[in-house]
Amino acid sequence: MTENNEKFEPKIVAFFCNWCTYLAADSAGVARKQYPPNIRIIRVMCSGRIDPMFVLKAFKEGADGVLISGCHPGDCHYERGNLFTRRRMAELKNLLNYMGLEPGRFHISWISGSEGGKFVDLVQEITETVRELGPQTKFTKVGFDE
Amino acid sequence: MSNREEKMRVMVRELLESGKIKYFIGYEGGSDAFYVSPCFISNPKDVDKLIFGPNCYSNLSNYILEEQKKVLKRGEEKDPRPIGIIVKGCDSRSIVQLMSENKIKAADVIILGVPCKGIIDPEKIEAVAKKMKIPGKALMGMKLAETSDGFIGEFDGKEYKFPKSDVTMDKCKVCMYPNPIISNELLDVEVEVTGKLDYSDIEKLEKMTPDEKWKFWESEMSKCIRCHACREVCPVCYCKECVVDPHNLVVSPKTQSKTKENKSMWIERSAELPENIFFHLTRMNHMFGRCTNCGECERVCPMGIRLSLLTKKIEKDAKELFNFESGVKKDEKPLLGVYKEGDPDDFIR
Numbered sequence: 001m002t003e004n005n006e007k008f009e010p011k012i013v014a015f016f017c018n019w020c021t022y023l024a025a026d027s028a029g030v031a032r033k034q035y036p037p038n039i040r041i042i043r044v045m046c047s048g049r050i051d052p053m054f055v056l057k058a059f060k061e062g063a064d065g066v067l068i069s070g071c072h073p074g075d076c077h078y079e080r081g082n083l084f085t086r087r088r089m090a091e092l093k094n095l096l097n098y099m100g101l102e103p104g105r106f107h108i109s110w111i112s113g114s115e116g117g118k119f120v121d122l123v124q125e126i127t128e129t130v131r132e133l134g135p136q137t138k139f140t141k142v143g144f145d146e
Numbered sequence: 147m148s149n150r151e152e153k154m155r156v157m158v159r160e161l162l163e164s165g166k167i168k169y170f171i172g173y174e175g176g177s178d179a180f181y182v183s184p185c186f187i188s189n190p191k192d193v194d195k196l197i198f199g200p201n202c203y204s205n206l207s208n209y210i211l212e213e214q215k216k217v218l219k220r221g222e223e224k225d226p227r228p229i230g231i232i233v234k235g236c237d238s239r240s241i242v243q244l245m246s247e248n249k250i251k252a253a254d255v256i257i258l259g260v261p262c263k264g265i266i267d268p269e270k271i272e273a274v275a276k277k278m279k280i281p282g283k284a285l286m287g288m289k290l291a292e293t294s295d296g297f298i299g300e301f302d303g304k305e306y307k308f309p310k311s312d313v314t315m316d317k318c319k320v321c322m323y324p325n326p327i328i329s330n331e332l333l334d335v336e337v338e339v340t341g342k343l344d345y346s347d348i349e350k351l352e353k354m355t356p357d358e359k360w361k362f363w364e365s366e367m368s369k370c371i372r373c374h375a376c377r378e379v380c381p382v383c384y385c386k387e388c389v390v391d392p393h394n395l396v397v398s399p400k401t402q403s404k405t406k407e408n409k410s411m412w413i414e415r416s417a418e419l420p421e422n423i424f425f426h427l428t429r430m431n432h433m434f435g436r437c438t439n440c441g442e443c444e445r446v447c448p449m450g451i452r453l454s455l456l457t458k459k460i461e462k463d464a465k466e467l468f469n470f471e472s473g474v475k476k477d478e479k480p481l482l483g484v485y486k487e488g489d490p491d492d493f494i495r
């Protein structure tokens with residue numbers, strides 16, 4: 001746990017699709033754009049690979065926020081993987097909000113390979129939102145921290 | 147004895163004697179008037195055991211799938227004949243849903259449908275009887291009859307009246323499909339739809355702040371003892387291997403404890419709050435677009451968790467987001483198995 005006088009640094013788990021958003025993160029790095037080190041990127045081959053259980057597990061094991069990102073609709077490397085994700089995640093987001101998780105902790109976005117700028121802005125914005133919300137304690141297993 | 151009960155027995159006897167069905171799944175009398183148990187009849191002599199009345203609460207469609215779990219002995223051939231089953235309106239939706247998922251075929255079952263006017267909740271009627279000071283013996287042994295606005299129980303020449311709104315199950319008040327959607331034979335004339343869609347309890351929860359919602363769900367979910375009764379009773383929860391069970395791991399003397407530890411660790415079996423939430427949310431994610439709101443999970447829950455608040459929520463979301471209702475059309479594609487260009491995307495940045 002962080003001490004009171006220290007600034008709270010949130011942990012954000014990010015699931016990125018290999019073909020778009022991971023590339024965007026890469027291009028942001030190549031362009032030497034600064035973004036907060038709070039996100040932990042997990043690369044998946046397609047956003048369609050992301051099971052709602054991944055998100056729940058991340059929250060259970062102490063993530064303060066989760067970001068899911070893939071290609072824009074129509075741009076999917078596998079034609080329609082992200083469109084299935086869109087349906088699944090619509091419901092997951094509703095259920096998580098329904099159970100009392102703050103809406104600012106779970107984000108879904110479409111970022112294409114060339115949108116390095118959008119990626120940096122989004123990560124900065126989400127980090128700030130989660131930082132304001134403070135540590136996520138609701139879904140976290142007790143004593144799992146560190 | 148009601149007319150439809152007699153009609154059912156005649157039909158079942160005929161089906162069994164002619165050998166058209168393997169066995170019939172119905173209800174038989176239980177320990178008292180309001181607790182009935184499911185029964186499987188394969189001998190025409192036993193047909194008189196079958197009952198049907200407003201006390202037959204359980205959803206029998208789950209038992210059709212038991213047939214598929216059966217392991218054949220060597221040399222034994224599969225019996226191709228269908229299974230007979232009796233369904234109410236709400237149970238028929240489960241069967242339609244299973245058919246749309248290709249889990250059962252229309253030729254696998256012979257369905258006797260009963261248009262339903264409401265089913266008695268055993269817990270509610272016990273509470274009402276306590277208020278009316280009906281002796282326990284009378285409650286246990288009474289014979290039930292349906293009237294237009296309630297139920298009449300008869301015992302020892304005395305009659306007790308129960309108003310319908312006090313004793314029927316919560317799901318009956320919002321029931322939109324009292325008549326079976328699918329059936330080979332109807333045992334009664336079709337009834338009017340009297341239920342009204344009501345999501346007021348869901349909307350009330352939705353309007354709360356995150357912390358208020360969490361306070362409610364924290365107290366609900368910490369009750370859970372992870373007996374998995376909700377999963378077992380659910381007609382559409384039929385996976386051979388559930389994410390909760392680690393039974394697919396082959397253990398040999400060389401298997402290290404670390405391997406066992408790491409296998410199937412999505413959800414631990416311990417009844418801790420985060421694990422309980424994970425379990426129920428995962429179940430709801432798997433039920434999305436498939437749950438027909440038959441209310442069985444809430445009925446069997448030994449801890450009284452209000453699971454209907456979750457199942458109704460996913461039903462409402464499926465309707466609002468995707469204009470989809472499960473268990474209504476036999477040849478509909480599963481909700482999460484298809485997509486549309488214009489699916490809602492206002493939550494995506």
